[in-house]
Amino acid sequence: MSSKRDGKGGAGEVLLSVRNLGVVFGGLRAVDDVSFDVRRGEVFTLIGPNGAGKTTVFNLISRIYQPGSGEIRYQAEGGEVLLTAQPPHKVAALGIARTFQNIELFEHASVLRNLLIGHHTHRESHFWGELLFTPATRRAERRAREAVERIIDFLELQKYRDLMVSGLPYGVRKVVELGRALCARPDLLLLDEPSSGLNVEETDDMAFWIHDIVRELGITVLMVEHDMRLVSRVSDRVLALNQGQVLVSGTPTQVQASAAVVEAYLGSAEDVVSLRRPA
Amino acid sequence: MTHEVVLELLNVEAAYGPVRALRGVSLQVRQGRIATVLGSNGAGKTTILRTISGIVDPRKGSVIYKGQDITARDPAWIVRQGLVHVPEGREVFPLLSVRENLLMGAYTRSDRDAVARDMEQVYAYFPILKERAGQDAGLLSGGQQQMLAISRALMARPVLMLLDEPSLGLSPLLTREIFEIIVRINRERGTTILLVEQNANMALNAADDGYVLENGRIVMEDTCAALREKEDIKEFYLGMKDAGVRGERRWKKRKTWR
Numbered sequence: 001m002s003s004k005r006d007g008k009g010g011a012g013e014v015l016l017s018v019r020n021l022g023v024v025f026g027g028l029r030a031v032d033d034v035s036f037d038v039r040r041g042e043v044f045t046l047i048g049p050n051g052a053g054k055t056t057v058f059n060l061i062s063r064i065y066q067p068g069s070g071e072i073r074y075q076a077e078g079g080e081v082l083l084t085a086q087p088p089h090k091v092a093a094l095g096i097a098r099t100f101q102n103i104e105l106f107e108h109a110s111v112l113r114n115l116l117i118g119h120h121t122h123r124e125s126h127f128w129g130e131l132l133f134t135p136a137t138r139r140a141e142r143r144a145r146e147a148v149e150r151i152i153d154f155l156e157l158q159k160y161r162d163l164m165v166s167g168l169p170y171g172v173r174k175v176v177e178l179g180r181a182l183c184a185r186p187d188l189l190l191l192d193e194p195s196s197g198l199n200v201e202e203t204d205d206m207a208f209w210i211h212d213i214v215r216e217l218g219i220t221v222l223m224v225e226h227d228m229r230l231v232s233r234v235s236d237r238v239l240a241l242n243q244g245q246v247l248v249s250g251t252p253t254q255v256q257a258s259a260a261v262v263e264a265y266l267g268s269a270e271d272v273v274s275l276r277r278p279a
Numbered sequence: 280m281t282h283e284v285v286l287e288l289l290n291v292e293a294a295y296g297p298v299r300a301l302r303g304v305s306l307q308v309r310q311g312r313i314a315t316v317l318g319s320n321g322a323g324k325t326t327i328l329r330t331i332s333g334i335v336d337p338r339k340g341s342v343i344y345k346g347q348d349i350t351a352r353d354p355a356w357i358v359r360q361g362l363v364h365v366p367e368g369r370e371v372f373p374l375l376s377v378r379e380n381l382l383m384g385a386y387t388r389s390d391r392d393a394v395a396r397d398m399e400q401v402y403a404y405f406p407i408l409k410e411r412a413g414q415d416a417g418l419l420s421g422g423q424q425q426m427l428a429i430s431r432a433l434m435a436r437p438v439l440m441l442l443d444e445p446s447l448g449l450s451p452l453l454t455r456e457i458f459e460i461i462v463r464i465n466r467e468r469g470t471t472i473l474l475v476e477q478n479a480n481m482a483l484n485a486a487d488d489g490y491v492l493e494n495g496r497i498v499m500e501d502t503c504a505a506l507r508e509k510e511d512i513k514e515f516y517l518g519m520k521d522a523g524v525r526g527e528r529r530w531k532k533r534k535t536w537r
Contacts, residue, residue, distance in 0.1 A: 048450070049422075049450045049452060049453065050420045050421050050422035050423075050448075050449060050450050050453055051420035051422070051423075101421070101448060102368070102448075163298075167295050167296075167298070168321075169320040169321045169325065170320065170325075170367060170368070170444075170447075171319075171320030171321070171477075172320055172321060193448055196447055196448045197320065197444065197447055197477060198320065198477060199317075199318075199319050199320070199477045199479065199515075199516060200479070200515070200516060200517065200518035201319065201515050201516075201518075202319060202320060203518075204518075208529055226448070226449065226450050226451060226454075228451065229518065264452075265450055265451065265452055266451050266452060267451065267452035267455055267456075268452075268455060271455070272455075272458075272480055272481055272484035272485075273484060275458055275459065275462050275481070275484045275485040276484050276485075276504075277462075277466075277487055
């Protein structure tokens with residue numbers, strides 16, 4: 001959790017640029033002509049109904065899917081790259097890490113092991129060094145472990161360190177996955193529904209962590225989220241999608257006030273009183 | 280109005296290896312009502328449901344269903360008694376069609392005509408499932424999968440339905456819709472429901488009776504109407520303030536359960 005990452009380009013510069021992105025699955029336009037920019041140092045949030053194409057956008061950025069049209073450009077450390085021309089295994093090395101909506105951890109490994117895997121892109125040892133377990137390799141292992149321990153402290157995962165992931169509650173697994181992504185020391189972090197499965201108090205923790213990830217670790221966050229309270233609290237800008245298309249974008253307040261967003265997404269969600277059993 | 284007790288847990292203790300998940304839980308679910316269990320991650324909510332449906336065998340205590348001790352019975356037998364579990368994360372059969380998933384829900388039944396009628400009723404609750412009847416369940420969106428998981432449970436004609444986090448990953452609009460259907464199922468079919476849910480605001484309005492679980496122990500129980508008025512519930516579970524439960528305060532208040 002060291003210093004801010006200065007000197008890597010100023011805040012406000014465009015880090016990720018999505019232009020006219022489109023993909024079709026069996027006749028369904030999952031993402032249809034979507035464009036947006038994510039600036040360095042901000043929290044940019046995608047909202048929208050289930051099936052609107054939010055996760056598909058994530059999968060296009062992390063190169064799981066190949067877009068049918070459009071392009072994604074990314075300011076990597078060595079200069080701008082056309083992300084849509086990169087192979088999927090290069091994405092992490094370019095400084096992009098993500099979490100998954102349905103949690104994709106190694107179920108039968110401990111929390112510590114899962115986090116060490118996250119650190120893998122930064123391993124410093126080589127084949128012969130590993131085989132002979134040279135002092136240099138040992139030092140590298142120790143540094144990796146220290147880096148992981150800092151993340152464990154940051155996310156308060158100490159008591160889960162040696163437990164198997166498969167036995168952990170959903171909300172804790174969610175945090176472990178965030179930890180694994182942070183261990184990759186990304187410049188851009190994609191969070192897919194970070195608060196799902198968390199209660200309001202745990203969601204507060206998530207809000208503080210996101211603040212710290214942006215302000216202290218200097219990581220830019222692109223997030224998909226349904227909890228509007230968390231969205232308004234941490235996001236700088238919000239983009240609402242519906243049926244693969246951009247509905248509206250702006251500040252959290254502007255987007256929430258949009259009639260189209262209320263109709264497609266928020267609905268009468270605030271009305272819980274009518275659910276009660278009549279006396 | 281008195282309600283017969285359908286399900287009762289008596290001092291249930293459960294553990295996963297050395298990890299004690301439930302430390303003596305007693306609760307009651309009454310006929311025709313909706314009961315909810317609130318609690319943070321790791322409190323033991325899912326374990327309660329698993330213990331009831333026979334997936335986890337408790338170390339101590341007993342589970343009484345309709346006056347019969349069903350503790351640690353075979354899960355398949357428990358389903359046949361009308362006690363059906365909708366698991367966290369939906370767990371639909373991804374490579375089976377929507378229709379086949381629904382038929383799997385009716386696996387324990389032999390009354391074919393009634394099964395066909397129930398299928399129509401389920402389609403009436405969730406018309407989108409009828410539209411997608413022939414599609415693989417794995418291709419449904421998260422919200423549609425949740426609808427399917429609830430519908431699959433209904434196909435078993437449950438007396439008591441256990442629902443584990445039905446709102447997980449759903450948009451605000453869809454969460455509201457799912458809860459509306461849950462309430463309708465309860466009112467129209469008389470199905471008793473035990474609900475575990477992180478969206479306490481929804482749960483405390485849809486349910487009649489509530490329990491608060493912490494570290495494997497019930498720390499509070501009351502009607503939901505009464506729970507909604509308690510300061511601790513407002514603060515820790517409903518998050519009444521716009522800035523979040525704690526505002527800019529990072530330390531957590533100790534819960535005293537006044």
